[in-house]
Amino acid sequence: MKPIKFNEPFMTGQELKYIQDVFEQKHFYGNGKYTKLCADFIKTRLAVKNVLITDSCTSALEIVALLLRNKDVNQEVILPSYTFSSTASAFARAGFKLVFAEVDDKTMMLDVNDVKKKITGNTTAIVVVHYGGHCADIKAFKNICDDNDIKLVEDAAQAFDCFLDDTAIGTFGDFGCFSFHETKNLHAGLSGALVVKDDTIINRATHIWERGTNRQEVLKGLANKYSWVEIGGSFYPTELQTAFLYAQLTHIEHNRVKRQEIHNEYFANLSILRSDDLLSFPDFPVGFKSNYHAFYVLFNTEEECDVVREYLNEKFIAAYIGYVPLHSSPVGKSMGYLEDSLPITEQMSKRVLRLPLHNNMEISDVKRVSEIVGESINA
Structure with a gap:
């Protein structure tokens, strides 16, 4: 019987072509031709001005945490407990108090009402995680942040190229963090990107990204002395990674179309089980365009x-x-x-099952998975 893997990294066939060009360019360390090409592609795709290509979504989050941290005051961030550790670690390392909030039991994303209850005078940011190619109630969170003068951070690791009412997920907030890990739709093995909405802090973000230095300003002739100006880190990828990523980005539509076919087949096949209340899965909101990152179901x-x-x-x-x-x-x-601090999160996290979804799957594979899910429920 043919095994069906949970994930197989997407490949375009053009990766080696661009990597070979890096060898010909003889610029390997990063922030070169392909880093700029990837940044420009993302700027155009998401209709934003400021993009930094990072070596991971984790690094993007860490840059945000460093930008927001004020060591002279007590600061809190509100975030879901149902997320990858990087979402929390980035802010914990910078010295923020983590305030975990409940998830909505139908979507597994932040619950708006619980977040409202946890806002205090020390709340600096709300970190919203978009899960599985779906989006959280981002407009509601933006309103909350605007009303309370709080920063909105979008952990859009799984949501690159998702749109709500023609606005890219990851661009509603002050910051958008994306992942190009090999488990994502598009990847470079390991990479990421950061969107910074505020033009007045992009220079600080670039300093942090560039190991805390003003190196980019020196290279552009805007400063005549190289100096340490921020607490930063080594946050950008090599040109080998971005060459690989550029090959992936240029095939984004092909990737989406195939994943949509697989997702839609799951939706059609499992809808009967949903109508019989044997399992559930969320619908996309009106006006939402998914990247079809995942198909997940919730059991009773x-x-x-x-x-x-x-x-x-x-x-x-x-x-x-x-x-x-x-x-x-x-x-x-x-x-x-x-454990009982967040009973809904604790309970619902044990009922989530993510099914295989990748570009090497065939419709027959989806039918087989769906049939076996049905068999196991009815056994």
Whole structure:
């Protein structure tokens, strides 16, 4: 029986062509031709002015945390516990207090009402995580942030090239952080990008990105002395990575079309089980254009989820749980959180199952996965 992998990295066939060009250019370390090409592509695609190509989404988040940190005051960020550790670690490392909020039990993304309850005078930012090619209630969060003079950070690691009412996800807030890890739709093995909306702080962001120095200003002739001007880090990728990424970006439409076909087939095949209340999965909001990053389902109990996952694995189909909540992790507990601090997150995280979705899948693979999900529920 043919195994169905959870993910297979997307390949265009053009990656080696651009990597060979890097060898011919003899510029390897980063921030060269292909870094600029990728940044320009993203600027045009997302209709934004300021983009920094990073070596990961983690680095993009860390740059944001360094930009927002004021060591002279106590600062808090509100974020979901249901997310990857990088979302929290970036702000914890910078010295922010982490305030975890509940998720909506239908989407697994931040719950607007719970976030409102957790805003204090120390709240500096709300970090919204867009999950699985869907979007959080980003307009509501933007209104909350505007009303309370709070920064809005979008962790759009899984949402590059998603749009709501023709506005790119990751550009509603003050900052948008994207991932090009090989588990994402488009990738460079490991890479990312940061969108900075405020023109007045892009120079600071660039300093942080450039190891805390004003090197870019010196190279452009805008400064005559190289100096250490910010607490920064080594946050940009090599030209080998961005050459690979550029090959991927230029095939973005092909990637989306194939993933949409797979997603739509899952939707059609599993809708019967949803109508019978055996499982659920979220619909896209009106006006939303997805990148079809993932297809995830929610079961009525943890036990049902485990049965289906184990049955799929027995049939050589790789399906995985989502995130393990951060609040009840060892680090979360060291911050004073308990498992029942966020009961909805704790409960629902154990009912999530992500099904295989990648560009090498065929429609017949989706039918097989869907049939086995049905078999396992009805067994």
